[in-house]
Amino acid sequence: MTDGLDGKTALVTGASRGIGRAIAIALATDGAEVAVNYNKSPERAYEVVDAIAKGGGSAFAVKADVGQEDEVLSMFEAIGDRLGGLDILINNAGIEMIGPLLESTNQDYDRLMDANLRGVFLCGREAIRRMVKQGRGGRVINISSDLGYLGREDFSLYCASKGAVLALTRSWAKEFAPDILVNAIAPGPIETDMLTPAHMPPEWIEKEKQIPLARLGQPEEVASVALFLAGPGATFVTGQTFGPNGGSVMP
Numbered sequence: 001m002t003d004g005l006d007g008k009t010a011l012v013t014g015a016s017r018g019i020g021r022a023i024a025i026a027l028a029t030d031g032a033e034v035a036v037n038y039n040k041s042p043e044r045a046y047e048v049v050d051a052i053a054k055g056g057g058s059a060f061a062v063k064a065d066v067g068q069e070d071e072v073l074s075m076f077e078a079i080g081d082r083l084g085g086l087d088i089l090i091n092n093a094g095i096e097m098i099g100p101l102l103e104s105t106n107q108d109y110d111r112l113m114d115a116n117l118r119g120v121f122l123c124g125r126e127a128i129r130r131m132v133k134q135g136r137g138g139r140v141i142n143i144s145s146d147l148g149y150l151g152r153e154d155f156s157l158y159c160a161s162k163g164a165v166l167a168l169t170r171s172w173a174k175e176f177a178p179d180i181l182v183n184a185i186a187p188g189p190i191e192t193d194m195l196t197p198a199h200m201p202p203e204w205i206e207k208e209k210q211i212p213l214a215r216l217g218q219p220e221e222v223a224s225v226a227l228f229l230a231g232p233g234a235t236f237v238t239g240q241t242f243g244p245n246g247g248s249v250m251p
């Protein structure tokens, strides 16, 4: 265990798997007490809590569909009871959706936007409300995607949700400066459940590797960036987007 986040409390949404899991473990290993949010995968969330406890850290699992306001409010109540406050929010929960625009339904739009954008709005609003009231600053880190800049055929709803997350990030950074620092991470292709043949055509996965670093990234390679943004080294950083993306975007 290191101790850069000793005494800090954190919520990581969508922490039962993939990138969120790696971020939860990284924050806890650095000393934060972590709320591990999940929606449909309780067993996997409890596995993350166990892994953190085995490493000497402190965490608990909390269920909420981030797109549902009543569930989000209950989650924040539980976090308040358990942790007494919140210093760090990682808005990570998200889904992907592949589909040509002309076949996309209003239900597809709602499902995607509820998870990827409404969830960021609801959790961000509630976390920042609490951070302002606490009066001890805070960090919000929103997980976007390189596709939020790049766009992609047959992926427009996902790309739109991730572009909007970047706009929320910059706006919140201005609105809540100088006390609350708000940044985004826009990963490139990362090897998680999202990028398996069950969720994505194999030829697309191969195409994802056609970037300068010629491989998929690992969740821990995103977590290290989140750890920096949450920690004592990032006190002069706000409104920025960081790209652990293997070179897919070079702004």
Ligand code: NAP
Residues within 6 Å of the ligand: 013, 014, 015, 016, 017, 018, 019, 020, 037, 038, 039, 040, 041, 042, 064, 065, 066, 067, 092, 093, 094, 095, 096, 114, 115, 119, 143, 144, 145, 146, 186, 187, 188, 189, 190, 191, 192, 193, 194, 195
């Ligand atoms: P993943 O392995 O599919 O995990 C997604 C996580 O989000 C799971 O923990 C899932 O929880 C949770 N989740 C989904 N919908 C939710 C909801 N409505 N409420 C609460 N939790 C919800 O995906 P990942 O690759 O780690 O992606 C994490 C984030 O990174 C996403 O925002 C994604 O868009 C972004 N991203 C991923 C990549 C990539 O290549 N993998 C690239 C760029 C950006 P349950 O299983 O408990 O439901």
